[in-house]
Amino acid sequence: MSLKRREFIKASAAAAAAASIGVTLMPGMEKNLFADSMTWHKSVCRYCGVGCGMMIGKKGNKVVAVKGDNENTINNGHLCVKAFYLHKVVYAKTRLLHPMIKKNGKFVKASWDEALGLVATKFNELRKQYGPDALAFYGSGQAETEETYMANKLWKGCIGTNNVEGNPRLCMASAVGGYLTSFGKDEPAGTYEDIEKSNLFLLVGSNTAEAHPIVFERLVRHKSKNPDVKILIIDPRKTPTDQIADLHLFVKPGWDLAVIHAMARILIKEGYADEDFIKKHVNFRDNKKALTYEEYKQFLETFTPEYAAKISGVSPDEIVKAARMFGQAKTAMSMWTMGLNQRTRGVWANNLVTNLHLITGKIGVPGSDSFSLTGQPNACGGVREGGGLCHLLPGHRVVKKPAHREAVAKVWGVPASNIQPKPGKHTVAMFDALNKGEIKGIYIMCTNPAQSLPNASKYWKGLKEQFVVVAESFFPTATTEYADVVLPAAFWSEKVGVYGCTERRSQYMEKVVDPQGEARWDAFILRDLGIKMGFKKEFKKYKTGEDIWTEYIGLTKGTDMDLSGAPYSRLKKVRGLTWPVPSEDHPGTYKRYTNGDPLFDALPAEKKQGRRMYFYGKPDGKAVVWARPDKGPEEPTDAEYPLALSTGRVLEHWHTLTMTGTVPELNRAVPKAYVEINPDDAQKMGIDNKDQVVVETRRGKLKIEARVIDRPEPGTIFIPWHWKEWMANILTIDAVDPGSKEPEYKVCAARIRKA
């Protein structure tokens, strides 16, 4: 360390930002602390999926400060509270600095050669003895695209198993399923640019203020400048997002499908439907067959406001009011996140929100879109686009299509027969297979499943019994406890790479400093592991991040997510590009399926005739309005477990605290977990604020402090899930959506008593 601690604290305390840009701000203030030697480097925030541009301040070989990137169109220089302290995480005491091998139950420092040699030998033995499907990879929506790309190639293309998953299965898979079934292609049609053009925001299952603060800030600014802008919330819980709400429908957790159908019924009945758009752009379906528009209307007849009110607990008048707000708004943008996705009917819930846009024509025009908010910084870029799930291949391809396997195998330099046509095991099935011993070796990268899986304690058995490799920047975590080998991974700012955020924007991140200790870039750890496993020809060619990215974007050429116009050389100069971006002189695409989308523009005139949108993922270019049943949660409340438990985030923390838990200010803001309980329920049960209580589900019990507060409705409770010490996921249910395989973290039945 070339900087003294005091100097570092002083800099990181905030002064560096203005000082270093060399402006004299005010007389008497700290002046140009590092102006002479500090440099700023373009990057992207490491936390959620919003994709905020961030500048990293460097002095010597040390990250000393961060500030929002004024040139970035997403955040315009603003950062949320987590991001503000991100530079401190780089130097956390919990950084993993050396490879370690567990010997006799204790981790012992090892050389890279020894650690990777052991992993390669063990993986090869298991592969030889039990076949390729005895191995698995579990990655992350926080890994860079280049990192996931290398894992995908090693496992699917070389080892020969599709047991490749990532934690976006736990947060985004239902949104993928929703977009694919409604539009035929994954990811939103619009971008953040729609926000300032929209008249109404429908926030469903999204605590935007805490989970996506910079999006919330844009909503606040837009609404404060345009008081007629309406915010409509459908969510079981009152949150800080309610500060800007015009109407909030407090649905019972998991029972909102009927409400959205009821809104659709009102929209059509009261003349808010865009009949011309429907005629030209929309097909109707139920789970078994195509429907006519009339049959869809007939289906909706069940969903009177009164019926939906009975199912959901919301008043009929409020449902009518909500529908009219949506219908009367000239433009509307819906946003959702885990409250819709983490459900056993997450795909259906996604479909129904998109239905509202399709029947009113509020799609494909500025200010209107059905816009899924992403939870992790590269869930879209690395995993959805990069093909880091068990059924996918890079470039929105799927393993089941021979042409897709051949195209990818050719670029990877492997026989197409190496890639299996059958999808591998999805996340919950993968950890179940570890429990059963069907998977005997797993490589876990940049994620903490021992804490983040639903019904987590059920899956500790497999982690304990099988050969587990964890590549991580931090140690210990709940997962490293079960590791046989831990590999120190370079952290944000210590590596080059690309993140692709919620709005289809891919952004380049510079390597600013050398990694701490002996940490290495995950992409090169995987490359070197591949070489040690015997795939020298396949991996030795990758010398730089650019080598990997260039190969990857070549695979996207001609696809709906064409990034071939976004090489490193261009991405270094701009604040990201929104695909499709098919050539280096293409500016990127604001709206898909319509004018300006290169795929739409290239369509033959007869296909576009009389239509303003063409959903080219569907055979006839028409999107689908779905008549889905209004099924409730997998585990509804009952006499034994009368409360609906939901989990979620707080503003100041992120996921399993490996990062935010190292920042004193963020720990001070929210030092511990708690269970929120409505005052009416608390009174009935004799529970006072700050009492220790036991929350119990059919899977486990947790002793925790009660917070008696009017945020949850009576009959529901809420626990922020970040802490290992108060691990909410020992309570959650591991039932999954049959389509997306995403678990139902957001709803299960619970009971509570004083400890």
Added chain:
Amino acid sequence: MKFKLSIIAGLLLLFIFSLNLMADKQEKPAKHADVDWSVSCMECHQEVTPDAVKEWKSSKHGLMNFGCYMCHGDGQEEFYPQPGTERCIGCHSDYQIEPTQTTVKNCFDCHKGHTLKFHQKKD
């Protein structure tokens, strides 16, 4: 001999102690009262300084949930009971004021209290 060594050791300790005092005098970081650190700033200050919390909640900082720690530090490692301008500019680095045209010395000369509204104007 033992006596001499004791005197030397004693003088050495005194010297180190006095250096320490000098260092303290030079830097003297503010210290937050020792409290139950398992309780968040907000939770405690809602009880002990409710007016300040109420003001903060009505502010843009409150709306965006920029908590106490953003300006005042975490209270343990760093504590700024009266934060200065350098606490503001990490976020507000794009705000530039020409010093020759103003006599103010600090952001808080104009942005008062916990509302931080300009000259306390209503909005």
